[in-house]
Amino acid sequence: MKIKRIKKKLFIICIILFVVIQYHYKSFRTVLGTNEYNITKVGMQNGNSGGYVSTTDKEKIKELFNLVNKRYYGKSIIQLHMTTGYSYYFDFYVGDKVALRMLGSGNLIELNNKYYIVTKSVDNDSLTSWFNSLPVSYY
Numbered sequence: 001m002k003i004k005r006i007k008k009k010l011f012i013i014c015i016i017l018f019v020v021i022q023y024h025y026k027s028f029r030t031v032l033g034t035n036e037y038n039i040t041k042v043g044m045q046n047g048n049s050g051g052y053v054s055t056t057d058k059e060k061i062k063e064l065f066n067l068v069n070k071r072y073y074g075k076s077i078i079q080l081h082m083t084t085g086y087s088y089y090f091d092f093y094v095g096d097k098v099a100l101r102m103l104g105s106g107n108l109i110e111l112n113n114k115y116y117i118v119t120k121s122v123d124n125d126s127l128t129s130w131f132n133s134l135p136v137s138y139y
Contacts, residue, residue: 025074026074027069027073028065028068028069031100031111033099033100034094034099036065036069039092039093039094039099040056040094041055041056041061041091041093042060042064042090042092042093043090043091043093044064044088044090044127044130044131045089046087046088046136047087049138052137053131053134053135053136053137055134060130060134064130067126067127068102070122071121071122072119073109073111073116073118073119074116074119075114075116075117076115076116076117086103087127088104088131089101107120
């Protein structure tokens with residue numbers, strides 16, 4: 001009897017945890033706060049080389065959007081400055097205003113100065129390929 005009760009309680013706890021986790025993690029579209037079709041420009045800087053690319057090409061924007069949209073974002077409980085460096089940062093523009101700045105591509109990223117835990121990293125090789133497909137400038 002006791003084992004059945006314990007199993008039942010554990011099962012209920014697992015369901016509650018699953019619901020809470022699913023509720024708190026958001027898609028990139030939700031975090032972005034606008035429809036991806038409203039994005040007019042994307043800028044991206046390589047943190048290793050200092051190179052910068054930007055594009056207004058809707059197909060290139062869609063390619064990058066698809067790379068970062070394949071994961072879910074949950075606000076980190078710890079909101080201390082934790083970034084010591086980054087591989088890439090991205091600026092997503094609506095008109096001439098930055099709608100979202102994303103710093104990092106690992107499992108802990110910064111979005112508009114708030115830290116998020118993500119369900120999976122974006123493959124750096126994919127980001128590098130996207131970055132290298134555009135003309136690079138250096139500041």
